[in-house]
Amino acid sequence: MAVPGLDTVRRRLGDGLFGLVAGPDGPKVGARIHRTPGPRWFGPDRPIQRVHADASMFIGGLRALLLQSLHPLAMAAVAAHSGYRGDPWGRLQRTAAFIAVTTFGTATDAEAAIERIRTVHDRVHGTSPDGRPYRANDPHLLAWVHVAEVDSFLRCYQRYGARPLTPAERDGYVTDTARVATALGVVDPPRTEAELAERLAAYRPELRGTPEARAAARFMLMTPPLPVVARPPYAVLAAAAVALLPAWARWPLRLPYLPLTEATTVRLAGHGLVSGLRWVMSPRQTTARPVRRRQPNA
Numbered sequence: 001m002a003v004p005g006l007d008t009v010r011r012r013l014g015d016g017l018f019g020l021v022a023g024p025d026g027p028k029v030g031a032r033i034h035r036t037p038g039p040r041w042f043g044p045d046r047p048i049q050r051v052h053a054d055a056s057m058f059i060g061g062l063r064a065l066l067l068q069s070l071h072p073l074a075m076a077a078v079a080a081h082s083g084y085r086g087d088p089w090g091r092l093q094r095t096a097a098f099i100a101v102t103t104f105g106t107a108t109d110a111e112a113a114i115e116r117i118r119t120v121h122d123r124v125h126g127t128s129p130d131g132r133p134y135r136a137n138d139p140h141l142l143a144w145v146h147v148a149e150v151d152s153f154l155r156c157y158q159r160y161g162a163r164p165l166t167p168a169e170r171d172g173y174v175t176d177t178a179r180v181a182t183a184l185g186v187v188d189p190p191r192t193e194a195e196l197a198e199r200l201a202a203y204r205p206e207l208r209g210t211p212e213a214r215a216a217a218r219f220m221l222m223t224p225p226l227p228v229v230a231r232p233p234y235a236v237l238a239a240a241a242v243a244l245l246p247a248w249a250r251w252p253l254r255l256p257y258l259p260l261t262e263a264t265t266v267r268l269a270g271h272g273l274v275s276g277l278r279w280v281m282s283p284r285q286t287t288a289r290p291v292r293r294r295q296p297n298a
Contacts, residue, residue: 030100032105032109033100033101033104033105033109034104034105036105036106036109037106038106038107038108039106039107040104040105040106040107040110041102041103041107041110041179041180042103042104042176042179046172046176047165047169047170047172047173047176048103048173048176048177049103049104050157050161050163050165051153051154051157051161051165051173052099052100052103052104052153053103053104054157054160054161054162054278055160055274055275055277055278055281056156056157056159056160056161056274057099057153057156057157058237058274058277059156059160059237059240059241059244059270059274060152060153060154060155060156060157060241061092061095061152061153062220062237062238062241063152063155063156063241063242063244063245064148064149064151064152064153065216065220066217066220066221066241066242066245066249066253066255067148067151067152067245067249068144068145068148068149069212069213069216069217069253070207070208070209070213070249070252070253071141071144071203071206071207072128072129072130072132072206072208072210072213073128073132073134073138073141074134074141074144074145075210075212075213075216076126076127076128076129076134076210076212077124077126077134077136077141078216079212079216080126081124081126081136085219097113098113098117101113102114102180110180110183111183114180114183114184117184118137118184118185120136121135121136121137121142121185122136122137124136124137129210129211129212137185139185139186139187142181142184142185142186143181143186143187143189143199144203144206146177146181146184146186146189147189147190147196147199147200147203148200150173150174150177150190150196151196151197151200152244154170154173154174154193154196155244156240156241156244158170159244159267159270160240160270160271160274162278167193170193171191171192171193174190174191174192174193174195174196175191175192177189178190178191204248207249207252208252209251209252209253209254213252213253214252214253214254217253217254217255220238221238221242221255233273233276236266236269236270236272236273237270237273239262239266239269239270240266240267240269240270240273242255242256243262243266243267243270
């Protein structure tokens with residue numbers, strides 16, 4: 001039975017959430033991404049489109065940022081150049097737009113977005129607090145950011161996604177993301193789930209919890225600039241993201257490890273939150289789909 005006014009409430013909540021993630025120009029950008037005709041890098045049947053369209057990305061994005069912060073050079077670049085404290089939502093909106101255009105946009109728009117990011121990376125360089133130089137366009141650092149992100153998106157989708165991927169589809173997702181990574185400058189990115197796990201493990205000797213990483217974790221988990229009404233659902237999102245971090249990543253960031261609570265309370269709350277986000281966003285996701293015949297992959 002339909003509840004009077006429920007669709008209006010859902011649309012208003014969806015508009016507010018979309019505005020936070022996509023920014024004031026989000027509707028215009030989204031229309032261009034989804035409605036512009038032309039060949040895409042990925043067809044609608046590819047795993048990357050299923051994963052990146054799902055509400056579990058909210059949890060995956062936060063987990064990725066926490067995991068990425070464990071590399072001292074990557075964290076030094078973020079602390080010095082990203083402005084995550086002064087403009088966290090701007091950074092989120094730019095990241096969301098990049099993921100959307102490379103996943104769903106035309107090949108021409110995806111290539112333009114890649115070129116913009118590479119131009120920005122060319123200007124980001126400096127020295128970390130321990131005296132080591134860093135460059136954002138360093139293929140080794142780019143690969144770390146990539147594997148941490150892909151591992152996070154995939155794990156969070158498998159836990160909270162609408163239709164978890166089969167083993168073959170998980171390999172397909174890693175293969176899809178490798179196309180974007182290669183364009184960004186990553187050398188030989190992983191193309192299977194097993195290769196992804198191996199590459200992630202190979203970085204572990206380089207990882208540690210610096211003061212900058214712990215400060216970033218506190219900011220993201222404890223003091224994000226949110227209205228009071230948004231803090232309880234965000235606390236669930238944060239708990240779900242932490243719960244999906246590997247145990248070895250917790251202590252360097254001074255994050256708790258509570259396996260029983262995470263397997264019960266946090267997991268149930270996470271499913272409830274993601275289901276709610278999916279419900280709120282569903283009208284927008286439906287209207288955003290392009291009305292066109294299937295395009296061949298570029």
